[in-house]
Amino acid sequence: MMRIALLRRLALAGMLLAFGVVVFGAYVRLTDAGLGCPDWPGCYGHMTPAAAAKANAGTVEAPLHVGKAWREMIHRYAASTLGLLIVVLAGFAWRWRRYPGIPVKLPLVLVALVIFQGLLGMLTVIWLVKPIIVTAHLAFGLLTLSLLWWLWLTLRRRSTGPWSGSVSAAGGGATAALLLPATQGLRRFALLALVLLSIQILLGGWTSTNYAAVACPDFPKCQAAWWPEAQFARGFEPWHGLGINYEGGVLDHPSRVAIHFTHRLGAIVATLALLLLAGLTLWRRQEYDSRWAAGAVLAALVLQLVIGIFMVLRGFPLWLATAHNAGAALLLLATLALYRALRRV
Numbered sequence: 001m002m003r004i005a006l007l008r009r010l011a012l013a014g015m016l017l018a019f020g021v022v023v024f025g026a027y028v029r030l031t032d033a034g035l036g037c038p039d040w041p042g043c044y045g046h047m048t049p050a051a052a053a054k055a056n057a058g059t060v061e062a063p064l065h066v067g068k069a070w071r072e073m074i075h076r077y078a079a080s081t082l083g084l085l086i087v088v089l090a091g092f093a094w095r096w097r098r099y100p101g102i103p104v105k106l107p108l109v110l111v112a113l114v115i116f117q118g119l120l121g122m123l124t125v126i127w128l129v130k131p132i133i134v135t136a137h138l139a140f141g142l143l144t145l146s147l148l149w150w151l152w153l154t155l156r157r158r159s160t161g162p163w164s165g166s167v168s169a170a171g172g173g174a175t176a177a178l179l180l181p182a183t184q185g186l187r188r189f190a191l192l193a194l195v196l197l198s199i200q201i202l203l204g205g206w207t208s209t210n211y212a213a214v215a216c217p218d219f220p221k222c223q224a225a226w227w228p229e230a231q232f233a234r235g236f237e238p239w240h241g242l243g244i245n246y247e248g249g250v251l252d253h254p255s256r257v258a259i260h261f262t263h264r265l266g267a268i269v270a271t272l273a274l275l276l277l278a279g280l281t282l283w284r285r286q287e288y289d290s291r292w293a294a295g296a297v298l299a300a301l302v303l304q305l306v307i308g309i310f311m312v313l314r315g316f317p318l319w320l321a322t323a324h325n326a327g328a329a330l331l332l333l334a335t336l337a338l339y340r341a342l343r344r345v
Helices: 002-030 049-054 066-095 105-126 131-160 174-179 184-209 253-284 288-313 318-343
Strands: none
Touching: 002 066, 002 131, 002 184, 002 318, 049 066, 066 105, 066 131, 105 131, 131 184, 131 318, 184 253, 184 318, 253 288, 253 318, 288 318
16 A cells, blocks of 8 residues: 555656646747757757856857746756656556556556657757647647546555545445446547547647747637638648748748637537536536546636636737646646546446
């Protein structure tokens, strides 16, 4: 039990750190600091921006902006710390693999994932913040966060046992309700809602990395129209070649409108799916963990919608744009918790 408790604490620490890395990574991107250090893993050949500034390491092609360089390097330091924490977690899991209740596969998958994330981080810099790479970096960062959250939920369940809250289900008590799984249809719909939310988050990443957030400065319309003029094919073209600096974006206005407008359409679809999922769960399920997770999904969804709307109405201030990324991560975690609660027997 003590071994599981230690792994649980490490998973929780990793999850919180991963959340911070994801949100701060969004802040780095939104402040155009992704190329604050144009080399990798150092900064102008040094380990800190302070050392780079002291050595006057900037060039005419890539001048040193100390503030941007520090933001980029702090993100790298935090990501490296997360990688080290995951390796430690996996090391303990492997060492204790013969004990009952110790998960091994998921920690090892996390090690492989964090190594791949490091590769994507390198390519983000080398390929000059190419949108497809930056979006993939965000996607796998969120996947790392999600797997750490899933691992913590699993370890918490194994260390604390079933929920002890009372259930007023007709024809049975708390134990009976816990042993009854959700219907196959509800579990499948939960998975569908999770997939739709994931696609929507990726659309948000694509909007940000292509600097398309301000393409629709009004709400609820876009460019004063319910269906604005847009170039969808160009907006979602994944590859534009190498050697292009994507900082500030390279797409024309109609292409950016297409990206932003698609993100809004995706928000409608994902919102309806999550509302229906949470409503069905509260209606059909009686055990505490499913109902709690459904409530968390509703709260996170309302928060995210409010942030998104006010972000547009307020002219896309930096703090709201960063909060929008944090809200997306919170909504993803809540939806994962609900999906896990529904699929567990």
